[in-house]
Amino acid sequence: MILSYTRLLIIGGGIHGTTLAVSYLEQGGSREDLLIIDANDRLLGNWKTQTAEIEMTHLRSTRVHHVSSNPHALKQFATRHDYGSNHFKDRFGRPSLALFNDHCDRTIQDLELESRLIGNEAVQSIERTEEGYVVTTTNHRIIAETVIVSTGQSSTMHLPEWGDLRTCRHVFAKEDVRERDVVTIVGGGITALHYVIARVKQGHHVTLVTKRPLEVSQFDADRSFMGPKGLRAFYELDDNWREKRAFVKRERKPGTSPNDLVLKVKRLIRDGIIHHVIGEPVRDGSRLFVDGVSVPSEEVVCCTGIRPIDPNQSFLRPLLEQLDLPLTPCGTPVLDETLAWTDDFYMTGPYADLILGPFARAIYGGQEAARRIVPQLLKAKQKV
Numbered sequence: 001m002i003l004s005y006t007r008l009l010i011i012g013g014g015i016h017g018t019t020l021a022v023s024y025l026e027q028g029g030s031r032e033d034l035l036i037i038d039a040n041d042r043l044l045g046n047w048k049t050q051t052a053e054i055e056m057t058h059l060r061s062t063r064v065h066h067v068s069s070n071p072h073a074l075k076q077f078a079t080r081h082d083y084g085s086n087h088f089k090d091r092f093g094r095p096s097l098a099l100f101n102d103h104c105d106r107t108i109q110d111l112e113l114e115s116r117l118i119g120n121e122a123v124q125s126i127e128r129t130e131e132g133y134v135v136t137t138t139n140h141r142i143i144a145e146t147v148i149v150s151t152g153q154s155s156t157m158h159l160p161e162w163g164d165l166r167t168c169r170h171v172f173a174k175e176d177v178r179e180r181d182v183v184t185i186v187g188g189g190i191t192a193l194h195y196v197i198a199r200v201k202q203g204h205h206v207t208l209v210t211k212r213p214l215e216v217s218q219f220d221a222d223r224s225f226m227g228p229k230g231l232r233a234f235y236e237l238d239d240n241w242r243e244k245r246a247f248v249k250r251e252r253k254p255g256t257s258p259n260d261l262v263l264k265v266k267r268l269i270r271d272g273i274i275h276h277v278i279g280e281p282v283r284d285g286s287r288l289f290v291d292g293v294s295v296p297s298e299e300v301v302c303c304t305g306i307r308p309i310d311p312n313q314s315f316l317r318p319l320l321e322q323l324d325l326p327l328t329p330c331g332t333p334v335l336d337e338t339l340a341w342t343d344d345f346y347m348t349g350p351y352a353d354l355i356l357g358p359f360a361r362a363i364y365g366g367q368e369a370a371r372r373i374v375p376q377l378l379k380a381k382q383k384v
Contacts, residue, residue: 002140004118006035008377009135009144011123013038014047015067016348016366017150018108023069023370025111028378034116035144037137041119043108046152048101050172054191054303055198056097060219060258063093065363067104069370077103089260092218118142126319133319133345146344146380148373149316149351152361156307160186162283168300171195180299181205184288186281187303188214190257193265195303200273207275207295209288210255214266217256221358225251231357241328244354251358254305308332308350319345328354338372344380346373 008024010017013036021036040046064071078087078099087096108114121137126147128134135142157170169177171191181204185196188210199206224230237243257265268274279290287297310331311320319325323342326334333341335355340346348369353360356368 004035004140004142005144006142007033007145008035008148009133009142009146010034010036010148010150011038011135012036012150012152013040013043013045013117013119014150014152015044015363016152016369017148018043018104018113019067019363019366020148020150020348020370020373021113021116022067022107022111023367023374024377025113026069027374029374031112031116035118035142036113036116037118037121037123037135037140037142039120039122043113043117044101044104045119051097053172054194055201056194058089058094058096058258059100059363060190061094061363063088063095065367066095066100067107067366069367069374073107074100074103077106090218090258094218094258123315125315125317127322128319146346146377148346148348150348150366150369151309152349156309158305158307159302160281160304162281162288163302163304165283165288165297165300166286167297168302171301171303172306178299179204182296183207183299183301184209184296185301185303186210187305188212188255188257189303189305190261192303193257193261195301196265196274197268200268205275205296206273207277208265208269209277209279209281209290209295211278211280212255213278214262215253215256216259216262217253218258219253219359220362221251221253225358226364234357239334241330241332241334241354245328245330248353248358248360311351330354338376339369340376346376348373 010021017036021034025031063075066074074095083099087099118140121140123135123137125136126133132143132145133147157172159170183199183204184207185192186209196206196208234247269276277290277295281288281290288295311333325341328334333347333351335341335347335352339348339352339355350361352369356365359365
């Protein structure tokens with residue numbers, strides 16, 4: 001077991017964890033004070049694997065949403081490196097995945113962030129001692145003054161009740177799979193539509209099953225929720241956690257996609273390249289049926305979402321029990337306005353949506369988390 005000490009430990013090297021690390025360093029934090037731990041062997045590993053799997057072309061975020069604390073950094077990077085206008089889509093400037101990833105890679109390289117990564121390590125438990133927070137992983141025991149949990153939700157894939165069908169898998173399942181010429185894809189959101197197009201490009205015969213007709217939404221929720229003015233009604237709910245949860249659920253728009261993607265898939269349906277079935281799938285033996293009609297079941301891929309990890313079922317449980325940390329009636333941590341659950345312990349992403357609102361899990365949510373947390377870290381450093 002390797003013993004390490006650090007001032008700041010970020011658990012999770014995805015978009016949010018990387019954004020927090022970048023913001024901390026860009027605003028004066030010391031690289032030597034920072035460690036990042038992730039189950040992948042590189043920063044943004046899960047992000048790159050999953051977006052490549054569905055062959056995503058453009059993000060569902062604007063040009064000002066990325067890993068840097070400078071809102072213009074992505075646009076400036078594109079200008080310096082001669083990226084064409086095709087790398088920004090529609091009036092919101094949604095960036096291409098290639099541009100976004102290149103900017104991430106250059107930022108990580110310039111800040112030498114990979115040197116602060118402990119990769120291929122799964123966190124097993126966290127406890128607090130007089131020395132600080134003790135984080136135990138597969139091979140490390142890390143003592144940290146401050147911890148930020150930015151683990152996202154990518155490891156908890158949601159499957160429907162009939163998902164135990166032998167030929168069924170989640171689109172982000174990591175086991176080796178044999179793709180077949182005939183595939184049924186279940187889901188109507190942005191992941192499903194990107195994946196449908198990817199399989200069509202491979203020459204496969206695709207049946208798309210959605211609960212309702214394809215719906216357009218440029219973003220995960222109304223853009224007004226990317227800022228305090230649009231969130232006024234949400235903030236007025238204060239600590240009425242159930243009402244806040246209902247607000248977030250009501251305003252988020254799962255099962256939708258940007259207009260250009262919906263139009264592309266609709267054209268493929270109109271031209272008979274994709275078979276589109278609307279309704280609720282039902283399993284009967286080894287086959288799926290929609291409204292009594294059989295759909296191809298040789299390979300079924302579910303693009304049915306991912307879920308945050310229940311704190312009571314995760315590495316957070318020892319700390320939760322040790323400190324008797326508060327949970328909302330929804331089962332999520334009770335965070336303050338700085339996203340702290342307890343002293344020097346912060347949470348982002350799906351754990352923060354009752355503070356940040358409908359975009360907490362998005363790239364914007366990582367930036368907003370950094371705006372709230374990083375000043376606390378720098379303030380604490382100045383006191384030392």
